[in-house]
Amino acid sequence: MANMKHIIWILVSSLFLATTTVSADETARLIRSANRYFAPLTDAMPGSENDTPERIALGKKLFFDKRLSINDEQSCASCHRLEEGFAGVDNLPVSPGAKGQLGTRNSPTVLNSGWQDSQFWDGRAEDLVEQAKEPILNPIEMGMPDEQAVEEKLRGIAEYGDAFATAFPGADPAITYQNIAEAIAAFERTLITPSRFDDFMNGDAGALSEVEQRGLKAFIRLDCNSCHDGILVGGETYEPLGKENPYENQSDQGMYEVTKDENDRMFFKVAPLRNVALTAPYFHDGKISTLDEAVRKMGTLQLDEELTDQQVSDITSFLKALTDKNREQYIQ
Ligand code: HEC
Ligand code: HEC
Structure with missing residues (x-):
């Protein structure tokens, strides 16, 4: 009888160990893939060499x-x-x-x-x-x-x-x-706002909750990072707003207003997503009032994907983790 208990105990504890190591592995993989597409902030912005x-x-x-x-x-x-x-x-x-x-x-x-x-x-x-x-x-x-x-x-x-x-x-x-x-x-150039996502990319596996990690995975799996990437999770390239399905407000044609080049119609800067939870309302016209709605719209406009409620809420949780650690308390 004692033996049986012992065996069961070994079985249960090794099962437990197996599941925890798998998830630690998974998190390590996610940290690696985050570092492939994005990058943590550093403590000096480009061009700040002479900033006395x-x-x-x-x-x-x-x-x-x-x-x-x-x-x-x-x-x-x-x-x-x-x-x-x-x-x-x-x-x-x-x-x-x-x-x-x-x-x-x-x-x-x-x-x-x-x-x-x-x-x-x-x-x-x-x-x-x-x-x-x-x-x-x-x-x-x-x-x-x-x-x-x-x-x-x-x-x-x-x-x-x-x-x-x-x-x-x-x-x-x-x-x-x-x-x-x-x-x-x-x-x-001094307005630098490190977030928990930076800690995560720098190797702190506990910096993002399970839900936030799921959101990050969804963000990558859906290909949001094909546009929103790099150190600011955006801010580096220009893309049409309404790449797959046209955006309802066509009154501002973006880069076309400057270049008058037909190929630039509706091209806007891919918005950087750091601190996005605190910068409502959204899009260049400020017509989108909540982050949930912005995320859902990105799915249809840019990827022709109807996101599920679960995807929207996971991604939104991840985006909230891009907030300045000193400002997280103000997220509503
Ligand atoms: C009346 C409101 C207003 C004032 C005042 C103002 N800004 Fe802005 N700022 C805006 C708007 C609106 C935009 C976007 C305009 C556009 O893209 O055509 C912008 C864009 C910017 C950007 C670009 C950010 C990005 O993501 O592209 C920076 C940086 C900036 N402003 C800094 C400043 C500085 C510095 C001053 C003072 C010298 C200033 N702003 C005064 C409203 C303002
Ligand atoms: C094809 C490129 C592209 C893809 C793919 C894309 N985005 Fe965007 N995103 C943009 C552009 C461009 C803007 C700025 C749009 C505007 O207002 O003119 C933007 C804006 C946003 C905004 C609003 C930011 C603000 O400050 O107003 C959020 C949030 C966002 N994207 C999240 C996502 C998410 C989540 C996904 C994946 C489901 C995604 N995006 C996929 C190009 C893209």
Whole structure:
């Protein structure tokens, strides 16, 4: 009898061992495949080699300074909110400018943005410096008349004299439109937000729950990563929105608006998915209000797949794990 118990015990415990090792193996395989398609964040963004503390501090001050707008009503941070609970967006479908006029596109996040191949939904700015020059002069955003007017306005603010001189030693004049954009970009390059997905890719098998791992597997199995890949899970390439089935709102034709090339119709930047759980509403027009809906729509529009409720909920759980660890508490 004692013997029988012993045998059963051995059988049961080896079965238990077998199942746990299989799942540890499976997780290890998933970590390897995640590293094939995606990559963990590093602690320095491309182009940050010359970003001194003085330049970053100046850029931060400029990013939050409403005096960069025509009527002192609006800063970069008005639309790209960085205060407690926000993830570099205003969570509006489209944003009002300094004078209250609405833009036509949804504000993307500035978090981790410098890792993208280029900036804007249509990629028309090659980097953060070129990007920063646009909103200040955009008549329905910050509305300043021209570069010179911005330089003159800042030269008239005493505290900026020293701040620019120390941020750009040797430059004369130091307050130039180029340097304004350079400083803002230096600050933006500090907006790096590691998530649990990074820990997972770096080998911490427990960093993603079972459900999140299932979501990651579904994301890969469905081929979402054929577009959303790399360090930002997107942000590197341009693809038609409505690759398989046309998107209902055709009023904004994406890259075509810039290039006028027929082949670019409805091409938009593949949205980077880091922090996506905090950046509702979704798509370039801000017309999709929930993450579930965005995921489900991606299935039909881009892959001609009707996702099951289970797939949508698993993938959404995985996408939530791409949130800045310091901001996860704000996911609703
Ligand atoms: C009125 C709201 C508003 C203001 C003010 C504003 N932005 Fe934006 N920002 C947007 C919108 C909308 C877009 C997308 C526009 C497009 O793609 O055509 C955008 C795009 C960006 C992007 C590109 C992100 C990406 O994923 O492509 C960056 C970076 C950015 N803004 C930084 C800034 C900076 C720096 C300032 C201040 C100099 C600023 N923004 C001022 C609304 C605003
Ligand atoms: C053929 C390329 C392609 C495929 C495949 C694809 N996407 Fe996308 N995805 C895009 C593009 C392009 C956008 C930006 C669309 C826009 O608003 O113009 C986007 C946007 C999104 C958004 C909204 C992000 C935001 O900030 O607005 C989510 C979420 C998303 N995709 C998830 C997925 C998931 C999940 C899958 C797989 C089921 C998937 N995508 C498959 C190209 C693709």
